[in-house]
Amino acid sequence: MAKKKATFVCRNCGYETSGWMGKCPSCQQYNTFDEVKEERTMPESAKPSLKAGWIAERGTSKLSEVSKEEEPRFSSGITELDRILGGGFVEGSLTLVGGDPGIGKSTLLMQVSGAANVSGEILYVSGEESKSQIRMRADRLGISRESISLCSQTSFEHISDLITERKPGLCIIDSIQTLYSEEIASAPGSVTQTREVTAGLLRLAKSLNVPIVLVGHVTKDGAIAGPRIIEHMVDTVLYFEGDGSSSLRMLRATKNRFGATGEMAFFEMTQEGLRCVENASALLLSGRPHMAPGSVITAVVEGTRAILLEIQALMSPTAYSNPQRMTQGLDRNRVSMLLAVLESKCRVGIANMDAYINVVGGMRIDETACDLAILCAVYSSFSGKPLRENTLVLGEVGLTGELRPVSDLEKRISDAARLGFSACVLPGASKSAAERLPVKIEYIYVDRLSEVIDILFS
Ligand code: TYD
Ligand code: MG
DSSP states (O other): OOOEEEEEEETTTOOEESSOOSBOTTTOOBSOEEEEEEESSOOTTOOHHHHSOSOOOOSOOOGGGSOOOOOOEEOOSOHHHHHHHTSSEETTOEEEEEEOTTSSHHHHHHHHHHHOOOSSOEEEEESSSOHHHHHHHHHHTTOOOTTEEEEEOOBHHHHHHHHHHHOOSEEEEEOGGGOBOTTSOSOTTSHHHHHHHHHHHHHHHHHHTOOEEEEEEOOSSOSSOOGGGGTTTSSEEEEEEOOTTSSEEEEEEEEETTSOSSOEEEEEEETTEEEEOSOHHHHHHTTOOSSOTTEEEEEEEETTEEEEEEEEEEEEEOSSSSOOEEEESSOHHHHHHHHHHHHHHHOOOOTTEEEEEEETTSOOOOOGGGHHHHHHHHHHHHHTOOOOTTEEEOOEEOTTSBEEOOSOHHHHHHHHHHTTOOEEEEEGGGHHHHHTSOOOOEEEEESBHHHHHHHHHO
């Protein structure tokens, strides 16, 4: 007899509990729990592809005796993508590409199909679009590679047979949430289906050495399971970032079993698809307002590169009993803390003001090196005084209002100097490091938050 154990899994983030909950304690979303009845044994009818494990070794090996060959890789044909993958796709690996609907996942993967350095067949499986829709997109992107085969299919069993039979050089599944397995009695897009089908594809990828790329939609309404619930199974996780208002698209590697994480690729969405952007800072700063109160430029380090970006703040008297704290691209708790430091250490009366703080361009940042820039934007909006032009602001803010040094100064400052910045506001503790840099830029050293206000806005 199969033993059934009921658990409840959050569709959005994969959080598991033994009882139903209205609000997920992990991702704070409401009404996202699905009951998942786990069968402890597979039904007799289950296909070998679902049943068998791909690792079936009995003995053990000494660590020192295991060969340490580099995994064979092939180029995706897209330079920025290769860079964040660590040199291209690894053979037999399972990669997840996640992002909001319409951000460019299918476009990117069609471009990969057209340009990837593989000799075999490229199998593009779509459960979302008809073949003619895919053909039209390929035409728009100028892709007419002979070795691309299209398949409109959502049955895992069919796709599994197809992959086993053809052993393609690359397989793309668009999207994982549309697939279903007949063996599993729950709806396509549910937590159980999505997990089991991913596990099946993982076994296929490893046992046949076929690289598989999965598309995963990040959904807001929570009706279907989000890609986070399969992150732990795949080898590599790439997420798209970007907002609808700009053509800039970022792709971040949040997990990579074959390379570094934290690297970020930049693309521009054009009429001819996604184009690699080498100088992301220039694109992010283009069209920024000059001498506008509330706008401050800072630099973040993503992997091996520094990126300059604009932080905007708008402070306005509140109409509510609890002032609003809205952020986009920033951690709201961190921003609340910073606002409290500004209020109490510099006696700036912002307690009765709504604060709206954005990172321009749709990027998400979690570096503390941007603390000071956030508060400069807030104070600049509050006082109506712009920061002087072409000035970069760097520094972490502590709870006592002290400023702490930032890492990777050279990357950040040389990028700014290249783009014509003439001055940089820095914590005093970074002085010795800054003075050693071969960049000609004026440094303004500050030790405390209160000093910053006196020096920059008086
Ligand atoms: P798509 O790749 O279909 O998004 P996803 O698969 O992530 O849901 O991209 C959809 C958007 O991209 C759509 O709004 C149109 C735009 N687009 C371009 O601007 N240029 C192009 O060449 C293509 C193919 C799409
Ligand atoms: Mg799509």
